Amino acid sequence: MHPDNSSFDDSRRLLAEVALAAGTGKALRIRGGNSKPFPGRVVDGIDMNTCTHRGIVSYDPTELVVTARAGTSVAELDALLAENGQMLPWEPPSFDGKATVGGMVATGLSGPRRPYAGATRDFVLGCRVITGEAKHLRFGGEVMKNVAGYDVSRLVVGSFGCLGLVTEVSMKVLPKPRATRSLLLELPAADIPKRLRAWRDAGLPVTGASHLDSWLHVRVEGGNGLVANAMREIGGEDLEPAFWDELRDQQLPFFADRRPLWRISVPQTAPLTPLPGSVLLDWGGAQRWLKSDAPAAVIRADAEQLGGHATLFSQRADAEPFHPMPEAMLRLHQRIKRQLDPRGIFNPARMYAAL
Known part of the structure; x- marks a missing residue:
């Protein structure tokens, strides 16, 4: 599949802006759909908008591989895959359609299916990145067996834009399950581990398990027979499948609480x-x-x-957003950043003051 009319390669502008910043030493605040201002510290820098660099570069449903530019919305990518009966297995948030592929990779956030299918970095095959020296480099490839530079592709996942500007990502996708059902059970939180272990030992295809206000929400996916058997084993009431989208996008009433x-x-x-x-x-x-x-x-x-x-995940003056790292780990992160962003222009201090 080739780019459609909504595709636009804006990499020349992005490269020019990075080159200017590198030459002047001015910091850049990378922004896509701005759907995830948290977690992270406030970045003091020039806004760099990636939303114009968008579109599907290539997509081969038979190979289960898609390549998209950073400004492409996650919702658009989800819709394209759904047309072909496929999906992003880690179920990344869409956040009212504002989330972009670049932000998806930069934050590494995964949805309810993550423990059962894998995380974002498990499905990133390769990427293109503009480094702090204004070089547009390609890492990894479009097939799992191509491991050249694969570690860099994994490093940028969850780096919050501190290592470089991701412009393009190649990802492994999977077929959608034939059947999906969601169930609701009244169950004390203390009973969850035992119940989940029993279902796992029984081979039930659970792909979602969330507990709130004395209720356990369960999703089962797979072949029709497997799902029907799981429903009989689990019991409970039918649950609207929209619950998982609302959980993924933090739209449940729980998240409206004004506390951090x-x-x-x-x-x-x-x-x-x-x-x-x-x-x-x-x-x-x-x-x-x-x-x-x-x-x-x-x-x-x-x-x-x-x-x-x-x-x-909220702004709070008395707390750093990310858990403090051991000194040895922080030094390693600093070395990696110096290699890819020697002038420190990309999202400085977004994760830690020392980065």
């Missing part, structure tokens, strides 16, 4: 220890959304006790 929003990422086996605020469990408990006014130090200490870390 934290994401607590913990191992799947972490105990369901109470946290200081209102909690929504996703990923079977491995991702815990927390609405809380508690001090950042308290929340992060609780996350560390559970073997995980806490990320702030």
